[in-house]
Every structure is written in structure tokens, then in C-alpha cells.
Amino acid sequence: MVNYNGELHLEDTKFLNHRNRGLRYGDALFESIRVIQNKIIFWEDHYLRLMASMRILRMEIPMDFTMEHLEAEILKTMEAGNLDNARVRLSVFRKDGGLYRPDTREVSYIIETELLESTFFVLDESDYEIELFKDFYVNADLLSTLKTNNRMINIVGSIFAEENGYQNCLLLNGSKKVVEALNGNLFMVQGNNITTPPINDGCLNGIVRKKLIEIIQKHEEFTLREVSISPFDLQKADELFITNAIIGIRPISKYRKKEFDFAVAKKLIGRLNTIARLELPN
Structure with missing residues (x-):
């Protein structure tokens, strides 16, 4: 499942278009997050880094972009996919419009989930x-x-x-x-x-x-x-x-x-x- 601005979609659903600023200009941020037993690991650190990065890039932070709200959306997406342990990608990008200078500083977000087999970090000692x-x-x-x-x-x-x-x-x-x-x-x-x-x-x-x-x-x-x-x-x-x-x-x-x-x-x-x-x- 994919969560786009709070709405759940099947992974093959087409909900973005060619005007997406993340596609056009890389006007986007993302967090790669590990979730174990439906608990987001190091969530406060991820959230604070995301907020700081959005401010640096002069993105407008929505009033409901609280730690609790985004956590609930991540867990909602995992529940819809029947996942307890997952790799989560939370992407935030400026809404469509404009050339290099955006028409708006408002943002949209996408939450993607992928099954993780291991519960905790495992040291891989194979050749590298x-x-x-x-x-x-x-x-x-x-x-x-x-x-x-x-x-x-x-x-x-x-x-x-x-x-x-x-x-x-x-x-x-x-x-x-x-x-x-x-x-x-x-x-x-x-x-x-x-x-x-x-x-x-x-x-x-x-x-x-x-x-x-x-x-x-x-x-x-x-x-x-x-x-x-x-x-x-x-x-x-x-x-x-x-x-x-x-x-x-x-x-x-x-x-x-x-x-x-x-x-x-x-x-x-x-x-x-x-x-x-x-x-x-x-």
C-alpha cells in the first residue's frame, strides 16, 4: 500500500503527474525509516531531521505535520499492508507549479512500506x-x-x-x-x-x-x-x-x-x- 496525503492506494495506482516537482527538479526530501513490531525506531530523530530540512529548503510545514500525526499515518499504511516490521520511505515534496521558483511552498507527502525480514539490526559479515x-x-x-x-x-x-x-x-x-x-x-x-x-x-x-x-x-x-x-x-x-x-x-x-x-x-x-x-x- 501507498499513502498519499493520508489516502491509501494500491501500489500500482497512478496518482502523480508529469508536473510533480520532485520529478522535475528534485524538489523533495525523504526519510528511510525502520519499523519494528509497529514501533518506529528513532522516530523523534527522523522527524526532527525532516522538519529542520524542510525549513532549510523553505518548504511550508503544514499545521498537522506533527510527530503524532505522521506516526499515525505510517502505522496506518503498515496496517493496510498487514506489516509489523518494515522499511518505510516517507517522501515530502513541494506541490505542483512553477519553474525553478515554485508557485507555492505547500507540500504533499507519500508513505511507502516494504517488508523487512529481520526484526533488529543484523551484522552481515559476507565479503564487501x-x-x-x-x-x-x-x-x-x-x-x-x-x-x-x-x-x-x-x-x-x-x-x-x-x-x-x-x-x-x-x-x-x-x-x-x-x-x-x-x-x-x-x-x-x-x-x-x-x-x-x-x-x-x-x-x-x-x-x-x-x-x-x-x-x-x-x-x-x-x-x-x-x-x-x-x-x-x-x-x-x-x-x-x-x-x-x-x-x-x-x-x-x-x-x-x-x-x-x-x-x-x-x-x-x-x-x-x-x-x-x-x-x-x-
Whole structure:
């Protein structure tokens, strides 16, 4: 089922047209959300990020766009699809009209749901080789930190990875610093130090990135650093892993000739699942 502005439709229903601003100009935002046992995981963080992003893009936030209202609409859509655990995409886009300058700042939304087999985050330890994607670069600015529909570099990078037998690629900014993976934030482990690129390098302001930073800062064994990562640093690392709201943590097994361990990722995914469980009702 698909929820369009509160109305439920079958997935093959045609309810958008060629004037949609998300299609025409990428004038849209989205949140990828994990729902477990009909509870939206890290929902407050997703909601606050969405509201902040809408303000930055000068979208008009409807009066009924409360956390409670959108939560109810997500759960209504899941119930209609008979789902308890799901990957949810909440898309918000400006209403039709105008060229680059919109006729209105009012928004519409779509909620899509897809079955998730695993209840909590599961660490996938299968082979996962990466490479740098250097055809295009991420801008180190505020727009790059938002989860907008402008994902062309991620699309072309994904095609490059497929053509060359890689499972993922890392993106660089104009200063040739490593920013993130195609589908999530990057963390690098060197001894007891865990490093992730700072937001001002242009990386996505990820929800699980935020949660892991909080976890690591409370972990007596590790020191968290938000500093720039160069491509040369990658081969000195003990571990590399990717994070996003759906997979949680995805270890990288190989970058060029360097192979990596998963020990720290195993420790952290346990703690990530612990705080995810705290979101569930007793």
C-alpha cells in the first residue's frame, strides 16, 4: 500500500503527474525509516531531521505535520499492508507549479512500506569490497547534508560499482576528503580511535551516525573523532564500516589490497540494538 496525503492506494495506482516537482527538479526530501513490531525506531530523530530540512529548503510545514500525526499515518499504511516490521520511505515534496521558483511552498507527502525480514539490526559479515568513486564529487555544503531526492552521484556511483565488481563506493568532496559511502555514513577504526567525517565535509547528517557517535562517546574503550579522512588513511585502518537507518552497521571487508576485521562493528551493533529495543513498548 501507498499513502498519499493520508489516502491509501494500491501500489500500482497512478496518482502523480508529469508536473510533480520532485520529478522535475528534485524538489523533495525523504526519510528511510525502520519499523519494528509497529514501533518506529528513532522516530523523534527522523522527524526532527525532516522538519529542520524542510525549513532549510523553505518548504511550508503544514499545521498537522506533527510527530503524532505522521506516526499515525505510517502505522496506518503498515496496517493496510498487514506489516509489523518494515522499511518505510516517507517522501515530502513541494506541490505542483512553477519553474525553478515554485508557485507555492505547500507540500504533499507519500508513505511507502516494504517488508523487512529481520526484526533488529543484523551484522552481515559476507565479503564487501569497496573502491573510491572519483568521477564526481560531493559539495562540502549544507545541502549535501540533507536527505534530498538529488541522488545522481549515488546512482552513477552505484552503476560504477556494479560495472567493476564492487559492493559499494566511497564518495569524495572537492578537497579529495572521503565523505561517505553511496548508501550511508562511514566510520574508520584505528586501534581505540573511531573516526567519522565531520558534517562540514559534506556528509549526510545520518540518524544512525548520530546514534553511534553517542554510543562511542559513552564507551570507555574507544575515542570518537569527527575529523576529515583522506584516501591514504583508509589503508591504515583496522576496520571500516558503513551505517544507515535500515542496515544499522555494514562492515567493509576489503579496500584495494587491505582486508579488514569486524570486531568493533560486532560490539557496536549490539549496543545499537540495545538502544533500538528501548524504543519498543514494554
